[in-house]
Amino acid sequence: HLDTDASVAVIAEKLTDIGLEIEGLTDRAAALADIRVAHIEEAGQHPDADRLKLCRVNTGEKIIQVVCGAPNARTGIKVALAQPGAIIPIDGSKLKPGKIRGVESQGMMCSTRELCLGDDHDGIIELPDDAPIGAPVAGILGADDTIFEIGLTPNRPDCTGVRGIARDLAAAGIGTLKTDPRQEAVSGAFDSPVGVTISDDIASNNAVPAFYGRYIRGVKNAESPDWLKARLEAIGLRPISALVDITNLVTHDLG
Numbered sequence: 001h002l003d004t005d006a007s008v009a010v011i012a013e014k015l016t017d018i019g020l021e022i023e024g025l026t027d028r029a030a031a032l033a034d035i036r037v038a039h040i041e042e043a044g045q046h047p048d049a050d051r052l053k054l055c056r057v058n059t060g061e062k063i064i065q066v067v068c069g070a071p072n073a074r075t076g077i078k079v080a081l082a083q084p085g086a087i088i089p090i091d092g093s094k095l096k097p098g099k100i101r102g103v104e105s106q107g108m109m110c111s112t113r114e115l116c117l118g119d120d121h122d123g124i125i126e127l128p129d130d131a132p133i134g135a136p137v138a139g140i141l142g143a144d145d146t147i148f149e150i151g152l153t154p155n156r157p158d159c160t161g162v163r164g165i166a167r168d169l170a171a172a173g174i175g176t177l178k179t180d181p182r183q184e185a186v187s188g189a190f191d192s193p194v195g196v197t198i199s200d201d202i203a204s205n206n207a208v209p210a211f212y213g214r215y216i217r218g219v220k221n222a223e224s225p226d227w228l229k230a231r232l233e234a235i236g237l238r239p240i241s242a243l244v245d246i247t248n249l250v251t252h253d254l255g
Contacts, residue, residue: 001162001163001166001167001177001178002166002169002170002174002175002176002177002178003175003176003178004169004174004175004176005175006174006175008025008027008146010174011148011169011174012025012148014169014172014173014174015148015150015165015168015169017172018168018169018172019153019156020150020151020152020156020159020165020168021150021151022148022149022150022151023149023150023151024147024148024149025146025147025148025149026146026147026149027146028138028143028144028145028146028147028234029136029138029139029143029144029145031089031116032089032115032136032137032138032141032143033136033138034082034083034085034086034087035080035081035082035086035110035115035136035137035138036059036060036080036081036083036134036135036136036137037060037078037079037080037081037127037131037132037133037134037135037136037137037140038057038058038059038060038078038079038080038081038107038109038133038134039057039058039076039077039078039079039133040055040056040057040058040073040074040075040076040077040078040079040109041055041056041057041058041063041075042055042056042075043055043056043068043073043074043075046067046100046101046103047102047103048101048102048103049100049101051069052067052068052069052100052101053067053068053069053070053073053074054067054103055067055068055073055109057079057081057107057109058133059081059083059107059133059134060132060133060134061134064083064106064107065103065104065105065106066081066105066106066107066108066109067100067101067103067105068108068109068124070109070111070122070123070124071122071123072123072124072126073109073123073124077126077127078126078127078128078129078131078133079109079110079124079125079126079127080109080110080115080124080125080127080137080141081107081108081109081110082095082107082108082109082110083095083106083107084096084097084106084107088108088110088114089114089115089116090113090114090115090116095107095108109124109125110124110125111123111124111125112125115137115141115143117141117143117230117233118229118230118233118239119233119238125137125141127140127141128140141230142227142230143230143234145234147234147235150165157255158255159255160251160252160255161251161252161253161254161255162252162253162254162255163253163254163255164255166178188214188215190217192213192215193215194213194215196211196213198211219243221241221242221243222241222242223239223241223242224239224241224242224245224246228242228245228246228249229245231249232245232248232249235252237252
């Protein structure tokens with residue numbers, strides 16, 4: 001919603017100056033600094049465990065051996081790899097080389113849960129085929145931004161959405177507010193069976209400058225796409241389903 005080249009520090013200071021006090025900043029890229037893109041060159045069976053795979057993994061600098069129990073670990077995919085010495089976001093521990101069922105493992109291929117990017121821990125993260133081997137995963141996963149936690153006071157309902165905050169920043173000289181994202185109304189295919197009446201006293205004094213309603217049929221609720229789930233999880237919301245998640249996204253985006 002805002003065109004600006006201001007730094008995180010400048011934005012945080014300005015928000016506090018205009019009454020939107022910053023209670024916390026989370027640099028997600030810093031938390032993932034040790035996690036890099038790697039490629040599974042070969043995934044074979046562990047000699048002593050049916051449910052474990054023995055993988056040859058290309059880090060961009062060398063080939064290492066990693067033991068993995070994820071069901072989706074297989075030859076040819078790109079993964080989020082932590083090597084010995086890396087800090088694992090979920091618990092802050094430093095990864096050490098070790099042996100799993102008698103076989104040396106020189107790293108760990110991570111799930112979204114281990115990187116604090118979601119609740120999924122049934123399998124490892126599969127990165128796009130064009131992800132550069134050895135590159136930080138933060139940018140590829142869309143987790144290279146900063147989360148601002150604002151202590152919003154009850155008298156600022158206009159800033160319950162990101163756009164309202166962006167509007168205040170623009171008014172305070174930080175950047176330029178982008179064009180209102182609302183689009184022209186889409187014509188309906190049928191008359192709504194639900195009627196809405198706005199009372200004369202509200203309509204006459206412009207107490208509610210805008211009111212929108214839409215009756216939708218034939219909706220197939222499903223799982224949200226990864227990008228939508230990632231945005232919600234970044235601000236502490238648990239993805240539930242497409243309809244709920246879209247509602248939450250719009251609410252936090254526009255207020």
